[in-house]
Amino acid sequence: MTSSNSQLSIPSDHLASLGWDEHRTIEFAPYTEHHLPARVSRVDRGACDAIGSSGLLRLTFSGALLSAAVADPVSTPCVGDWVAARAWPDGRVTAEAVLPRRTAFVRASVSPGVSHGQVLAANVDLAVVVEGLHPEPDLGRIERFLALAWDSGATPLVVLTKADLVPDAAEVRADVALAAPGVEVLVVSAETGEGMDALRVYAVEGRTLALLGPSGAGKSTLTNVLSGATVMATRELRADGKGRHTTAHRELVVLPGGGLVVDTPGLRSVGLTDVGESLDLVFAEVEALAEECRFADCGHDTEPGCAVREALESGELPERRWESYRKLQKEARWMAMRHDARLRAEERSRWKRIHKEVRAAGRIRP
Numbered sequence: 001m002t003s004s005n006s007q008l009s010i011p012s013d014h015l016a017s018l019g020w021d022e023h024r025t026i027e028f029a030p031y032t033e034h035h036l037p038a039r040v041s042r043v044d045r046g047a048c049d050a051i052g053s054s055g056l057l058r059l060t061f062s063g064a065l066l067s068a069a070v071a072d073p074v075s076t077p078c079v080g081d082w083v084a085a086r087a088w089p090d091g092r093v094t095a096e097a098v099l100p101r102r103t104a105f106v107r108a109s110v111s112p113g114v115s116h117g118q119v120l121a122a123n124v125d126l127a128v129v130v131e132g133l134h135p136e137p138d139l140g141r142i143e144r145f146l147a148l149a150w151d152s153g154a155t156p157l158v159v160l161t162k163a164d165l166v167p168d169a170a171e172v173r174a175d176v177a178l179a180a181p182g183v184e185v186l187v188v189s190a191e192t193g194e195g196m197d198a199l200r201v202y203a204v205e206g207r208t209l210a211l212l213g214p215s216g217a218g219k220s221t222l223t224n225v226l227s228g229a230t231v232m233a234t235r236e237l238r239a240d241g242k243g244r245h246t247t248a249h250r251e252l253v254v255l256p257g258g259g260l261v262v263d264t265p266g267l268r269s270v271g272l273t274d275v276g277e278s279l280d281l282v283f284a285e286v287e288a289l290a291e292e293c294r295f296a297d298c299g300h301d302t303e304p305g306c307a308v309r310e311a312l313e314s315g316e317l318p319e320r321r322w323e324s325y326r327k328l329q330k331e332a333r334w335m336a337m338r339h340d341a342r343l344r345a346e347e348r349s350r351w352k353r354i355h356k357e358v359r360a361a362g363r364i365r366p
């Protein structure tokens with residue numbers, strides 16, 4: 001089949017600024033003849049915007065992609081994905097395949113009864129958990145976002161915004177840092193520019209940052225400051241600091257100085273998926289304490305020689321932190337069980353189908 005792809009050349013330096021590298025070239029090898037690579041910048045139902053070497057493309061999803069999405073909704077192209085795009089003689093351009101995701105920020109689906117997750121952004125290098133200093137940051141929410149951030153495979157970073165609105169930013173930062181072991185916590189103000197240089201350091205050529213956090217935290221404002229232009233609408237100033245969500249869709253923005261940012265609509269909270277070991281990273285100091293308990297299977301309840309209890313009693317481990325750990329652990333375990341149950345159900349229906357086919361064939365062929 002002929003295609004008009006030959007009209008579109010691939011200046012690889014441009015692709016590199018979108019995050020393309022030699023591994024992607026290898027992954028793309030099966031598509032080089034008829035397809036072009038493009039990075040998804042925005043998704044609507046059944047279609048998306050994507051940035052290729054020739055600029056912005058409007059892509060519809062191929063039939064194969066759509067039916068794959070029915071079987072496994074997580075496979076639908078999402079913001080940050082690399083797709084193989086194909087131009088057709090009738091002028092349509094379709095997304096035909098999604099290249100393997102290196103990282104994926106997945107939250108539990110918000111629909112009841114649905115056990116698959118929702119991919120918020122793919123191929124993110126730096127998961128930036130954004131929380132305002134005013135009103136006071138919600139430590140439990142930060143821990144939750146960090147669990148998903150670690151689980152995504154991206155490196156987490158916490159950014160506390162609106163430093164200009166509080167007198168004790170350094171103090172609050174210290175509290176947040178205790179809830180984010182091993183994670184850098186930046187304090188910034190889009191208003192005064194404080195801390196913005198420290199954040200800019202992270203936005204290097206080809207690297208993708210995703211901004212995640214509640215509505216009103218200042219994600220779009222940060223995106224605009226990093227871009228040096230108004231690329232995202234931000235909320236009109238309101239005295240109560242509350243109100244509707246301003247950003248309604250996820251969008252990948254290419255920064256003029258290098259780097260890319262995914263701005264996302266605010267999430268009051270995120271449901272954990274089966275985050276596995278990631279909680280051990282979010283609660284690294286709790287894990288370290290638990291290692292010191294006398295009994296390896298200590299329930300940290302009434303057992304003698306429990307290092308966790310001792311730390312709670314001495315105040316070394318804040319009660320809030322311990323309770324948050326237990327809560328998130330319970331949630332993650334429950335999601336893991338639900339996930340296992342779904343896999344078992346899928347396996348059962350697969351076998352039922354195979355048996356039916358075998359019966360229909362009348363005999364088992366060699």
Ligand SMILES: Nc1nc2c(ncn2[C@@H]2O[C@H](COP(=O)(O)OP(=O)(O)OP(=O)(O)O)[C@@H](O)[C@H]2O)c(=O)[nH]1
Pocket residue numbers: 161162163164165188189190191192214215216217218219220221222233234235236237238244245246247248264265266267
């Ligand atoms: N004083 C002050 N206000 C800020 C700062 N950053 C953001 N704001 C204000 O906070 C409000 C919310 O900012 P947005 O950038 O729209 O917040 P958002 O996180 O994108 O919100 P959603 O799109 O709803 O998720 C706006 O009125 C901003 O002007 C800051 O550093 N200092």
Ligand SMILES: [Mg+2]
Pocket residue numbers: 219220221232233234246247263264265266
């Ligand atoms: Mg916004």
Ligand SMILES: [Zn+2]
Pocket residue numbers: 290293294298299300301303305306307308309
């Ligand atoms: Zn213990």
